[in-house]
Amino acid sequence: MAIRGAMGLPVVGMVGGGQLSRMTHQASISLGLSLKVLADATHDSAALVANGVTVGDHTSLDDLRAFAQGCEVVTFDHEHVPGGLLEAMEAEGLAIAPGSAALRHAQDKIVMRERLAAMGVPVPPFCPVATVRDVEGFAQHVGWPLVLKSATGGYDGKGVWVVRDATEAAEVVGFGVRLVAEQLVSLRRELAAVVARSPYGQGAAWPVVETVQSDGICVEVVAPAPGLSEELALEAQELALRLADELGVVGVLAVELFEVVSPEGVPGLLVNELAMRPHNSAHWTIEGARTSQFEQHLRAVLDWPMGETAMTAPVVVMANLLGRDDDGDLDRRLHMLFGRDPGLKVHLYGKTVRPGRKIGHVTALGDDLEVVRRRARTGADYLRDGLWPEDRRG
Amino acid sequence: MAIRGAMGLPVVGMVGGGQLSRMTHQASISLGLSLKVLADATHDSAALVANGVTVGDHTSLDDLRAFAQGCEVVTFDHEHVPGGLLEAMEAEGLAIAPGSAALRHAQDKIVMRERLAAMGVPVPPFCPVATVRDVEGFAQHVGWPLVLKSATGGYDGKGVWVVRDATEAAEVVGFGVRLVAEQLVSLRRELAAVVARSPYGQGAAWPVVETVQSDGICVEVVAPAPGLSEELALEAQELALRLADELGVVGVLAVELFEVVSPEGVPGLLVNELAMRPHNSAHWTIEGARTSQFEQHLRAVLDWPMGETAMTAPVVVMANLLGRDDDGDLDRRLHMLFGRDPGLKVHLYGKTVRPGRKIGHVTALGDDLEVVRRRARTGADYLRDGLWPEDRRG
Numbered sequence: 036m037a038i039r040g041a042m043g044l045p046v047v048g049m050v051g052g053g054q055l056s057r058m059t060h061q062a063s064i065s066l067g068l069s070l071k072v073l074a075d076a077t078h079d080s081a082a083l084v085a086n087g088v089t090v091g092d093h094t095s096l097d098d099l100r101a102f103a104q105g106c107e108v109v110t111f112d113h114e115h116v117p118g119g120l121l122e123a124m125e126a127e128g129l130a131i132a133p134g135s136a137a138l139r140h141a142q143d144k145i146v147m148r149e150r151l152a153a154m155g156v157p158v159p160p161f162c163p164v165a166t167v168r169d170v171e172g173f174a175q176h177v178g179w180p181l182v183l184k185s186a187t188g189g190y191d192g193k194g195v196w197v198v199r200d201a202t203e204a205a206e207v208v209g210f211g212v213r214l215v216a217e218q219l220v221s222l223r224r225e226l227a228a229v230v231a232r233s234p235y236g237q238g239a240a241w242p243v244v245e246t247v248q249s250d251g252i253c254v255e256v257v258a259p260a261p262g263l264s265e266e267l268a269l270e271a272q273e274l275a276l277r278l279a280d281e282l283g284v285v286g287v288l289a290v291e292l293f294e295v296v297s298p299e300g301v302p303g304l305l306v307n308e309l310a311m312r313p314h315n316s317a318h319w320t321i322e323g324a325r326t327s328q329f330e331q332h333l334r335a336v337l338d339w340p341m342g343e344t345a346m347t348a349p350v351v352v353m354a355n356l357l358g359r360d361d362d363g364d365l366d367r368r369l370h371m372l373f374g375r376d377p378g379l380k381v382h383l384y385g386k387t388v389r390p391g392r393k394i395g396h397v398t399a400l401g402d403d404l405e406v407v408r409r410r411a412r413t414g415a416d417y418l419r420d421g422l423w424p425e426d427r428r429g
Numbered sequence: 430m431a432i433r434g435a436m437g438l439p440v441v442g443m444v445g446g447g448q449l450s451r452m453t454h455q456a457s458i459s460l461g462l463s464l465k466v467l468a469d470a471t472h473d474s475a476a477l478v479a480n481g482v483t484v485g486d487h488t489s490l491d492d493l494r495a496f497a498q499g500c501e502v503v504t505f506d507h508e509h510v511p512g513g514l515l516e517a518m519e520a521e522g523l524a525i526a527p528g529s530a531a532l533r534h535a536q537d538k539i540v541m542r543e544r545l546a547a548m549g550v551p552v553p554p555f556c557p558v559a560t561v562r563d564v565e566g567f568a569q570h571v572g573w574p575l576v577l578k579s580a581t582g583g584y585d586g587k588g589v590w591v592v593r594d595a596t597e598a599a600e601v602v603g604f605g606v607r608l609v610a611e612q613l614v615s616l617r618r619e620l621a622a623v624v625a626r627s628p629y630g631q632g633a634a635w636p637v638v639e640t641v642q643s644d645g646i647c648v649e650v651v652a653p654a655p656g657l658s659e660e661l662a663l664e665a666q667e668l669a670l671r672l673a674d675e676l677g678v679v680g681v682l683a684v685e686l687f688e689v690v691s692p693e694g695v696p697g698l699l700v701n702e703l704a705m706r707p708h709n710s711a712h713w714t715i716e717g718a719r720t721s722q723f724e725q726h727l728r729a730v731l732d733w734p735m736g737e738t739a740m741t742a743p744v745v746v747m748a749n750l751l752g753r754d755d756d757g758d759l760d761r762r763l764h765m766l767f768g769r770d771p772g773l774k775v776h777l778y779g780k781t782v783r784p785g786r787k788i789g790h791v792t793a794l795g796d797d798l799e800v801v802r803r804r805a806r807t808g809a810d811y812l813r814d815g816l817w818p819e820d821r822r823g
Contacts, residue, residue, distance in 0.1 A: 041477055041779035042788070043757045057458065060478075064455045065715075067759075067777025067789065069478045069527035079524045083435055084454075086478050321459075325716075325772050325794075339764050343772035347741050363437045365461075370733050378719050378737035383461025394436070395461065400719075 038107040042067050045337055048102055050093050051112025052079030054384040054393070055329075057312045058321070059112070060085040062329035074101045081112070081149060083385045094122050103129040110286055110336045111312050115188070122219045132234070132285040132336040141311040142281050145186045145215050156274065157295070157305050160218040170204040170216055177218035186213040192251015220305060222293040226260050227316035228275035229289045231331040231341055238279055239331065239341035240272040241324055246291070246316050252391070253315050255412065256353045258323055258346065261404055264302070268292070271304055278309070287332045289314030312334045315355070318396050320344075322380050323351030348400035350407045354415035356395035361388035368418050375423075379414045432501040436461050438470030439731055441497055444487050445506025446473030448778040448787070449707045449723075452715070453506070454479040456723035467496045475506070477779045490514050502618050504680055504730045505706055508536045509582070512622060526628070526679040526730040527705045535705040537685030539580045539609050548675060550668065550701050553687070554612040556796040564598040564610055571612035580607040586645015589820070616687040620654050621710035622669035623683045625725040625735055632673055633725065633735035634666040635718055640710050642686070646785070647709050649806065652717055652745045655798055658696070661688070665698055672703070681726045682786050712790050714738075742794035744801045748809035750789035755782035762812050769817075773808045 040046045049056045052074025060070040060081055071087040072079075082088045091098035091118050094155045097319040103109045108130040121135035140147040148161045162173040164183070174181055183204065185194035194212075197219060198204045208214065209328070225248060228241040246253050260268070275290040282288075291308040317328040326334075326342030334341060369381065376399075383395040397414035401407040411423055434440045438461045443450045446468025454464035454475055465481035466473075476482045487510050497503045502524040515529035534541040537743035542555045556567040558577070568575055577598065579588035588606075591613060592598045602608065619642060624634040639654040640647050654662070669684040676682075685701040711722040718730075720736030728735060759782070766773065770793075777789040791808035794799040807818055 039760075041472075041783065042759050042777060043755075044760055044763075044777070048602070061458045064451065064478045065776045066763075066800075067775075067779055069779065078435075083481070084458045084480050086476070086480055086482070088480070168451055322719075325774075334767065339766040340771060342767065345772075361437075365436050366433075366438055369438075369460075373728065373736065374734040377734060378721075378739070380459070382459045383436055383438070385461055385463065388436065 038105060040069065044068055044106040046071060046105065047333060047336060048073065048106030048109040049081070049112050050099070050102070050109060050116055052076070052081040053112050054080045054386070056081035056112040057384060058382070059313060059329045059332060060228070063328055063333055066330065066333060068333070071102070071106055073098070078387075080384045080386050094120070094125055099124060100127065100129065103131070104363075106130075108132050108336050110332065111138070113312070114138070118142060124274055133281065134285065137283045137285070137311070138311055139308045143186050144184055144189075144214065144308075147309055148215060150282070151278075151306055156278070157303065159220045159305050159307075160410060162216050164208075164214050164216045167201055167205045167208050168280045170198070170208065171201055173216045174201075180219050182217040182219050183207045183214050184217065185210075186215055188212075192248075195251060220293055220295060222295050222305075223302070225307070226263070226271060226292040226304070227256070227289055227314070228271040228292060229314060229317040229320075229328060230272070230275040230279050231287045231328070231335045232276070232279040232284050233335045233341060234285050234338045236280070237341050238276045239326075239344050240276060241317060241320055241328070241344045242346060243268045243271045244316055244319070250359070250391075252380050252393070253354070254355050254357070254415075255408075256316050256319055257404070257408065258319050258351045258353075263294075267302055267304065274304065274306070278306075284311050286311060286335045287313050287317070287328050289316055291316070308368050318382070319351045319353040319398055322398050323347055323353075323384070323400060330370070349402050350404050351400050352399060352407045352411040353396050354411040355393050356383070356397060356415045356418050357390075358386075358388040358392040358394045359390055361420050364421060365418065368421055372414055372417050375417075376410055378412060379410060381418070399416075432499060432758050434463065437745045438462055439501035440465060440499065441727060442467065442500035442503040442729060443475075443506050444493070444496070444503060444510055446475040446482070447506050448474045448780070450475035450506040451478055451778060452712075452776070453707060453723045453726060456721055457727055460724065462727065465496070465500055467492065472781075474778045474780050488514070490517055493518060494521065494523065497525070500524075502526050502730050504726065505532070505816070507706070508532070508704070508752045512536060518720075528677065528679065529680055531679070532705055535703045537580050538578055538583075539607065541703055542609060544676070545672075545700055548751050550672065551697065553614045553699050553701075556610045558602075558610045559664045561595055561602050564592075564602065565595055567610045568595075574613050576611040576613050576629045577601045577608050578611065579604075580605075580609055586642075589645055593617045614687055614689060615687050616699075618688050619701070620657070620665060620686040620688050620698070621650070621683055621708070622665040622686060623681060623708060623711040623722060624666065624669040624673050624728045625722070626670070626678050627729045627735060628679050628732045629671050630674070631735050632670045632775035633720075633738050634670060635711060635714055635722070636740060637662045637665045638710055638713070640684075644785075646749070646787070647752070648751070648809075649802075650713055650747045651802065652713050652740065652796070657688075659808070661696055661698065668698065669699070672700075678705050680705060680729045681707050681711070681722050683710055685710070709787075712776070713747040715776070716792050717741055717747075717794060736745060737812050743796050745792060746793050746801045746805040747792045748792050748805040749787050750777075750791060750809045750812050751784075752780075752782040752786040752788045753784055753813050758815060759812065762815055766808055766811050769811075770804055770808060773804060775808070775812070
C-alpha cells in the first residue's frame with residue numbers, strides 16, 4: 036500500500052516509543068521522513084521528540100490496525116507485540132517488517148533455539164522445561180548450576196536465572212512462565228554481530244563488537260572486538276547474514292554471541308540471543324559508522340539499498356548511561372563533561388531517571404583502544420554520579 | 430529563567446520552521462532536548478518532524494513573547510524578526526541568543542559594513558545609497574558595473590543586483606528599499622569561515638571551506654577549501670573568531686568571504702556577508718566533523734562548552750539539492766542513488782519541491798578531492814532530474 040508523506044516519500048511507523056524509536060526518528064529526518072510512533076504514553080522517549088505520535092496499546096489489534104493503516108510499512112522498537120496480532124495484521128494486508136514468521140525467533144527463545152539447532156547453528160545445550168523434574172533431568176547432562184530463561188518477554192537480564200540446585204529451580208518453575216534450560220557456558224567474552232537485510236535480499240554487516248555486561252545489562256560495546264581473529268570475525272558476520280537470510284529478517288538483526296574456547300584451546304562461537312530491531316550493541320554506529328543502524332533499519336524496511344558500514348575511526352567505544360537516583364544535576368554534569376572531553380558524543384533519551392535504567396549512552400572515537408575506552412567509561416560514570424576517576428576511592 | 434524539560438534539561442526554542450530548525454531539532458535529540466519551534470505553518474520543514482511546534486507570527490511581539498516564555502533561551506533559524514521586537518523581548522527579560530545587539534549586524538548590511546569598516550576588517554568598498562545620484566557618485570570611485578544590495582531581507586541571491594549603468598540603477602532604486610552600493614569585486618573564489626561562540630566567550634572554528642555559487646545560490650561546499658594556504662586559512666578563522674567576539678555573537682557565526690588577489694599577486698580576504706545561525710556552508714559538518722554546527726549552536730546558546738571541530742575524513746563535499754518540477758519520482762531516485770553510491774549521505778527537508786528551491790543536500794566523504802566532489806555532484810544532480818553523468822549530453 037503506498038502511503039506517502041512529505042516529498043512523496045513513504046510513511047514508516049514504529050510500534051513502541053522507547054529510545055530505539057527515538058533514535059530511529061532522529062535518523063528518519065535526514066531521509067526526508069518523519070517516523071510515526073505508536074507509543075504507550077506521551078512521555079515516552081520517542082514521543083517527546085517526534086511529530087507523528089499515536090498513543091495506543093501494542094497488544095490491541097484495533098490500535099495496531101488503525102496505526103498501520105496510516106503507514107506504508109510498520110516496524111518495531113521491541114518484541115512485545117503478540118505473534119497472533121502480527122499474523123492478523125499480515126492477513127489483512129498490512130505491511131510489517133520484519134514479518135511475523137521471522138519475528139517469532141526473536142520473541143520466543145524455545146522457537147529460536149530449536150530452529151537454530153535444526154539449522155546446525157552452534158547454540159548452548161538447551162532443553163525446554165516445564166517441571167522441576169525436567170530441570171533435574173537436564174542437569175544430569177550439563178550439571179549444576181544451569182541457566183533458566185523465560186521463553187518470552189525477558190530483556191536486560193530480566194527473565195534469566197542461574198540456579199544452583201533443584202530447590203532454586205523449583206522457585207523459578209513456580210513463576211509459571213514457559214521456560215528453557217541452558218547449560219551455564221564457560222565463555223571468554225560476549226560478542227555481537229549486527230547486520231541488516233532488505234526484502235530484496237541485500238545484506239550488510241557492521242564490524243563484530245565486544246559487548247561487556249554487568250548484572251545482565253550491557254554496559255559497554257567496543258568496536259571492533261579487540262583481538263578478534265579475522266577468521267572468527269568473518270565467521271560471526273557470515274553466521275548473522277545467514278540467519279537473517281534463512282529466517283527472512285527484514286531490518287536490523289543483532290546476533291548476541293558467546294566466544295568460547297574448546298578444551299583444545301580453539302576459539303569458537305555460540306549464539307546466545309537474537310534481536311530483530313536496532314540494538315544496544317550497535318548504538319556506536321551513529322557516529323562510528325558511515326551508516327548508523329537506525330538509518331540502515333529504515334532503508335531495509337523500505338527495501339532501499341543498504342548504506343556503507345565502514346567505520347569512521349579505528350576504535351569506537353560506547354558506554355551505556357545507567358540511571359542512579361535523580362538528583363536533578365544532569366545539566367551541570369553535562370556541562371562539566373563537555374568541558375573535560377570536547378570530542379565525546381552524548382545521547383540522552385529523555386527518560387525519567389531511575390536506578391539501573393538505561394537513560395542514555397556516550398560514544399568515544401579514536402585510535403588508541405585504552406584511551407577511547409577510558410574516555411567513554413569516564414563520560415558515562417561521571418554523568419551517572421558526578422565523580423571523575425581521580426575522585427573515586429580505590 | 431530556568432525552564433526545564435525532560436531529564437531536568439533546558440528547553441530551547443527556535444524561531445522559524447525551515448531546514449535549519451529541522452536539522453537543529455535533529456541534533457537536539459541526542460542532547461536529551463526536544464527543540465521547540467515557532468513555525469509559520471504546520472507544513473514547515475521543522476514542523477513536520479518536531480514535537481513542540483507552535484504556529485505563530487515571528488513579527489508579532491505577542492506570539493514571540495508567548496513562545497519565549499516556555500523556553501529557557503530562544504534562538505533563530507533566520508534573520509527576519511524585527512530588531513525592535515528583539516529589543517522588546519530582552520527588555521522583558523526573555524533570553525535570546527544571539528542578542529539583538531549582535532544580530533543587527535546580520536540583519537542590516539549597512540550596519541554590518543560600517544561596523545566592520547570601523548573595526549578595520551577588510552570589506553569591499555561600499556556606500557549606502559538612496560538616490561540614483563548617490564549611485565552615480567559611488568560609481569565615479571569604483572566604476573560600472575557595481576553591486577546594489579538591499580540592506581535587509583535578502584538571501585540566496587535575492588536582494589542583490591549587478592547594475593551596469595544609471596538606468597539599471599534607477600530601476601533598483603525604484604524598488605524603494607534601503608540600499609547599499611558595493612564595488613563589483615574581482616574575486617578568485619568564495620570561502621566561508623564558520624565558528625561558534627558561547628556567552629562564556631569560548632570560540633570554536635571549523636576548517637575554512639570553499640563555497641561555489643550559481644545564480645547567487647550556494648550549490649557546493651568543499652571542506653577544507655582546496656589549496657588554501659595555512660596562513661590564509663588561519664587568518665580567516667581568526668577573523669571569524671574576532672568578529673564573533675567583538676560583535677558579541679552567541680551561537681554559530683558564518684562569515685562569507687571573498688578570496689581576492691592584489692595587483693601584486695598576493696591573496697587576501699574580504700568579508701562579504703555574516704549570518705548568525707547555522708548556515709548552508711556548514712551542513713557538511715553533520716557527518717564531516719566530530720561536532721555538527723547544529724549541535725554546536727545548541728551548546729553555544731546553552732553556554733555549554735564547545736565540541737570538537739575536527740574533520741572525520743580528509744575531504745568532505747556537500748552539494749545542495751535544488752528542486753525542479755515535482756515529478757513525484759524522488760522515492761525511486763533515492764532508491765537508485767543509494768544503490769549506486771552506498772556511502773553518500775542524503776538530507777531531505779520535507780519541503781514542497783519547487784524549481785530552484787533548496788529541498789535537501791547530499792554529502793560525500795573520502796580521501797580524493799575529485800572523486801568526492803564528483804560523488805556529491807552526481808548525487809544532487811541525479812536526485813534533481815534523474816540523469817546520471819553518462820546520460821547527460823555534451
